[in-house]
Amino acid sequence: MKYTVLTLFPEQVRSFLETSIIGRAIKSGILSLDTVQIRDFCGNSYGKVDDTMFGGGTGMLMQCEPVYAAWQSVAGSDPEKRPHTIFLSPKGTVFNQQKAMDLAKYPHLVFLCGHYEGIDQRVLDTIVDEEISIGDYVLTGGEIAACVVIDSISRMLPGVLPDASAYENESHMGGVLEAPQYTRPETWREKSVPSVLLSGHHAKIIEWRRLSALYETWQKRPDLLDRQVISASDWEILLEWKEENQKPNFQPNFQP
Numbered sequence: 001m002k003y004t005v006l007t008l009f010p011e012q013v014r015s016f017l018e019t020s021i022i023g024r025a026i027k028s029g030i031l032s033l034d035t036v037q038i039r040d041f042c043g044n045s046y047g048k049v050d051d052t053m054f055g056g057g058t059g060m061l062m063q064c065e066p067v068y069a070a071w072q073s074v075a076g077s078d079p080e081k082r083p084h085t086i087f088l089s090p091k092g093t094v095f096n097q098q099k100a101m102d103l104a105k106y107p108h109l110v111f112l113c114g115h116y117e118g119i120d121q122r123v124l125d126t127i128v129d130e131e132i133s134i135g136d137y138v139l140t141g142g143e144i145a146a147c148v149v150i151d152s153i154s155r156m157l158p159g160v161l162p163d164a165s166a167y168e169n170e171s172h173m174g175g176v177l178e179a180p181q182y183t184r185p186e187t188w189r190e191k192s193v194p195s196v197l198l199s200g201h202h203a204k205i206i207e208w209r210r211l212s213a214l215y216e217t218w219q220k221r222p223d224l225l226d227r228q229v230i231s232a233s234d235w236e237i238l239l240e241w242k243e244e245n246q247k248p249n250f251q252p253n254f255q256p
């Protein structure tokens, strides 16, 4: 996978993505990251890339030509080889795990990061394939959003994490949150691990994790359950757990 980020702040993007797991994947050649400084394409000697808005309004807007020239330096002029281009913006489709999985299929992704009050619409209409938001709030620029999107795509690419099961069972992968997880000691400050997890009974553990994932989702993100089909017998257990949850130190559990 190749990523190119068009930005006025390449250091911000590089310092985030060249650290930790993604940084290691870049060093080992599983991923490549290029940043392009849009200011290098300003066409004037003082590095100006923005101007006031037609029709009035506060703040400055990034102009078409520097953005287009920066993009073209990456995309070239062959429309067949045009890379998939994403504009990060609070007006975009809200990013989620499914979108991360879809984007992971492209060989090359270009991310355009806006600053100031935004970017002239004409160049967006010319080069952007999709507009993505990372949530319903406004950031100072698209760089953090690009890093979020790149991080979540990259961890699904073969070789980035030590083992695919590290992400296959986690929250949002099957449209639900993951089950609670526990490590040693078995009892910590009078709180014990659900006994089924210590039973060694593999099938029961899998079933407990499946139901606990549904329970966790029901309690924390009930909106996600709209897309799940839950059987009457599953609901019976979930309702029973919900009732027991009123008691102190409740753990959803099965008899091992």
Ligand code: ADE
Residues within 6 Å of the ligand: 088, 089, 090, 132, 133, 134, 135, 136, 137, 138, 139, 140, 141, 142, 145
């Ligand atoms: N730029 C500013 N706010 C943003 C957001 N919420 N998502 C993506 N890009 C942005």
